[in-house]
Each structure stands twice: as structure tokens, then as C-alpha cells.
Amino acid sequence: MIEKQYITLFEQYREEVDKHSAEGMNRLRGAALEAFKRTGFPTSQQEEYRHSNIAHAFDADLGLNLRNIPVKVSPYDAFKCNVPNLNTYLCFLVNDRYYGKLVQGDPLPEGVFVGGLRVFADKYPELFEAHYGKIADYTGNGTVAYNTLFTQDGLVVYVPKNVSVEKPLQLINILRGGVDLNVNRRNLIIAEENARVKLLVCDHAVDDVHFVVTQVTEIAAEASAQVDLYELEENSTKVTRLNNLFCEQQERSVVHVTGITLHNGFTRNNYRFKLLGEHADVHAGGLAICDKKQHVDNFVFVDHVVPKGTSNQLFKTVLQEEATGVFRGSILVEKDAQQTLAYQVNRNLVMSDKARMFAQPQLEIYADDVKCSHGLTTGHLDEEARFYMQARGISAEEAQLMLMVAFTRDVVDMVRIPALQERLVHLIDKRFRGEFTRCGNCEVCK
């Protein structure tokens, strides 16, 4: 059993792990260890992981930076972001450590905290205690338990009541290493009543080694809060990204989460939304563009607990060459959740005979006065549209490219930052043209 070696490692280095971490984080490790011992990593034996064997990723000989040895990197110099000219508050995580201060921009509105998890845990122990590990349930998911066991740092965004952060925040996750590495990072977003914040997260692997990344993000959207989270993955084919997002929404809160996989190795995104207050509204979007032997598995679970919530899922996949795509989207409408509106759309474009798509919608409805729908299609490019474009002089290749970009358009439209939308269209176009096979403008990995 592959888990054994990680359990031994933890027990052996527990002191080191604790030493470079916050007390509040350490308090959960015992329970996380028990949970991990019980569940282990998910394997393809489990229905929800049938097409994505997580345990397999940990078979490799991976290093963990438990002693918090500083990684040599100056992200400000080394990194030219693919999303430039976007006026944001910029910050970095290098592997699983918060790197430092924001590099540009005006001061944040008063009371807002954007910084490392360790610092936050010491500075706001009560807030930390109230949320950390409370939203992300580690008892039922081996990857989350594992992350809770080993994680030492991450990003916290805290926006107090009635405060609105107008300028988007931008977090850049950089993976660096000389040997194959396991990175366990943790994000916490707290938006208090009527607070507003938008966060863009960009994922980049800089070095040509294997990285296995677990990421757990917890979002607490309190009454009438608005939280936007947009994640853009541009990792190398050697990166395994195991992402778990948990979001709890109170009354009239509005949450937009869109994940775009532009380039990757093996990706599993779990998105879990819990609508706990009436009139809560969630928009979950996803786009995966894969070729080579890339693998993207998007899993969504929307839980309508109380009445009058709305949820909207739109997930798309474009597969070329020998890529594999998986989508599993669930809507659960609980007994009391009357007048729920829940929609789900999944569309997949398969461009090659060797690419494979597995898609499964799932609706569980226990209330009788609801409107729910789902639509799923997996198919090839519209030949008639292509001929129509050719008949106007556009080459077959260019027509195909334009149609592929067009296919992604409605997911990009879910991103509520106009400058980012524009940039995404450009990046997607570049991606389909094969103009970058790793992370775009990054100087380190030419």
C-alpha cells in the first residue's frame, strides 16, 4: 500500500511539519491522519474516480519540503505572466509557501487581509479557527485528508463586512524544484456579509521535473457576499494537479468559479458547492483543452440545502490526439430546497479517434417544486459550419481553429473581468495553434 510510506513519513517528521506551520493547522493533523489511514488515496475502484486513479500519482519517489527550506527563485524577475496588463494586486506562492508581499498597486481597502496562511492563523486566530478545515471535509476524501496532514502554508483572502475590493487579486502559483516533488497548498477565502472580491489564480510549473500538487481551497461566502474565483492552469505535462474546492454560501451570496485548463499533465478538479442560505446563487464553469496524453477530470457537486437557490454549471472539453476528458456533474436538491433553479450543461468536442471522453450528469431531486435541467453532448466539429467558412475563402485549418475557439466562447464569457476575457480568447487561440506547449511567456522554461 502506497499510503503506508506517507504515513510513516508523517509520523517520523511530525515535529518538523508542526514547527514550520501554524498551531491551528497542527490541531487538525491528528484527525486528518486517522481519516487518511481509513480512506487512503482515491483509486479507480471508487465510482467517482473510475477514470482517474489518484493513488497512482503517489507511486513515484517524491520529495516533500517539510523543513521549509527556501526555494531559490525571484518570481518578480523570473516570471512574466501570461495575463499581463491586467490591473491586479499580485502575489505569489512558490510551491506550497506564500512568497511575500503584493508587488504592485495601491494599498488594499482597510481591514482586508491578503497573505500567507501561517501569518493569518497567528494574526486572526478566531477567524482561522472558525473556517479552516471546517468547509473542506477531510473525513470523506483521502486527497483532502492528505493535504490537511501535510500542508504548511497557502493564501488567505479575508474581506470584512461591507468592504468591496474593486481591483481583482491575482495569485500566481509557481512550481520549482530540482527533484520530483509533492506540493501541498491550502487556500482560504472568507467574504463576510456584503463583501466583494475577485481572485484570479494562475498555475505554472517552471522546472522540468514531476510535481504532484494537492490544493484545497475553502470559500466562505457569507450573506450577500460576492466571490469570483478564476483559475487558469498552464502546467507542464509532468504535473499532477489534485484540486479540491469547497464553497459554502449563505443567504443571497453570489459565487462565480471558472476553471480553465489551458495546458496540463494530469488534472482532477473537484468543485463542491453548498447552498446554505436562501437565494444563494452559484455559477460554475470549466474549460479543458487537451492534447498529447493529457488528462482532465472535472467533478462538480452542487448541494441545494435550502429553498430558492440557483445554480448554473457549464463545462466544456476539447480533446485532440490521445487526450482523455472526464466530466461528472451532480446536482442534489434536498427535501426542503423548494423553488430551486439548477442547470447543468456539458459539451465536449472530440477531434481525434484516439481521444476519449467520459461524461456523466447526475441529478438527485427530493423536492417537488423545482426547475432542473441538464444537457450533455459529445461530438465532432460541425462540418457544415466548416464548409460554410471555406466557401468564403477561409482555409479548412483556419476554419477549424476558429470553430474550436468559438466552442470555448461561452465559458470565457462566464469570467466577469473583461480584460481577462480578452486575454483568455487570445491564449486559447494560441493554444489551438500549437504556439505554446508549456507556459507561454515564462522565461525560465523556454
Add this chain to the structure above:
Amino acid sequence: MAIRTKSYKQIMLKIKNLHAIVEGKEILKGINLEVAPGEIHAIMGPNGSGKSTLASVLAGNPKYEVTRGNITFKGKDLLEMAPEERACEGLFLSFQYPVEIPGVSMVNFTRASINAQRKYRGEAPISASEFLRMMRDKRELLGMDSQLVTRSVNEGFSGGEKKKNEIFQMAMLNPLLSILDETDSGLDIDALRVVAEGVNRLHTQENATILITHYQRLLEYIKPHQVHVLYNGKIVKSGSPELALELERRGYDWLVNP
């Protein structure tokens, strides 16, 4: 038959003994047709006679397979060319059923078309200002709503708007040979007048038009030089515009069963 004699040089399109099949079924069974610059030809015929197949074969739709015969366009072998090459050489098809393309804006689509054709001719891409001016002029020519050009190609357009949009694209691309496949169907009388006026204004002594239509109605607005009757995959009669009037009066039976 009143076919004018043309020197080889003058002929823009020459179709010789064209046979074509779709899904194993022979639809065109030996078409012969010559079109010279400055001419407007009307091709009429009952449903299923092969009119739209002829248009599709000319544009290079891969669903149709040519089994015999040949087509030269400006002296070049048309059947050797990919659909986009045909377009770049100056052939334009106004689709009977224009295709909706969600996510591709009219502006991007039109610009991509123009620039593809310019590139083919070795010209630089169109400037932003020239493009915008052209869009405005041609839109006004066809009385198109300015909203339409900001939307996705044909998405949510009414039947009439789609047909207008075809002629708008024709105006933007300025082709040598335009094939209008049932452009009149689905148009009310006002829209028909606008579309016909557009076609007439775009007509010069250098370009040519093939009108494919069911009804004589369109020919009241666009005057053809020749009318051909297509029946069962062959042109069974060609004549002056009066032929269209005769068809309107007598139907097709007298031609088919003389």
C-alpha cells in the same frame, strides 16, 4: 436555341457533361453550361431536379462526388480546387440554408474571409478603417440592422435576415461569379426588392451571376440574359427571359412530356 456564340477567352465558367452523385444516388446526369462575364443566368426547375446540387458541386461541398465531366473557371480546372481556393478565385455561393456559427462574430468572420482572399491574391490585410467603412456601406446597401453584424454568424437571425446576410457577404467579397441558391425563398416582398436591388447594383460587365430559383418572381427584379430549365439532372431547355414567363404560365410538364 438562342445561345450566343462566345470566344473561348470570354467564357468564365464552362461546365461540360457534369455528372454528380450524393449518397450513391446520381443527381446530375450530364450538365452543360457556359457563363461569360457580364451575364446573368437563371436556372429553374421543379423540386429535386438537381438545382441545389449543381450549386453545391460548384462551391466544392465534399458531400457531393463528381463522377464524370469537368468544370473550368477562368480557364482553370475548378474540380481540382479546394472550396476555399474556389472562393479565393472569385466564386461565391449564397447558401440556400445559411449556417449558424455560435461564438464566431460576423465581424471576425467577414474580416477573416476578406483577409484570406487578399492573402491568396498576395495583398496585405485590410486596414481597420477601410474594413469598418466597407461594413457600413454594404450594410446600408442592404438595409441591415447594425446589431446584426455584432452578433454571431447567422445565430438567431430570421430567415430573411439570413438571406440578406448572404448578399451582404457577397457585397463585402466582391466575387467574379455569384451563385445565388434560392436566395428568394423565405423573403417577403420588401426584403426581396432590397436583396434584388443589391444584386443588381453589384452587377458589372466583369462579373457574372447564376440565379437558382423556383419561381419567376425573382426574375421580375433581376433580369437574366438566359434562362435554363433543369430537369432530372439535365438542362432540358435554354432560352430568353420569356422562357421563365412561359414556365410560370404552363408549368414544367410541356417540357418534360412534349
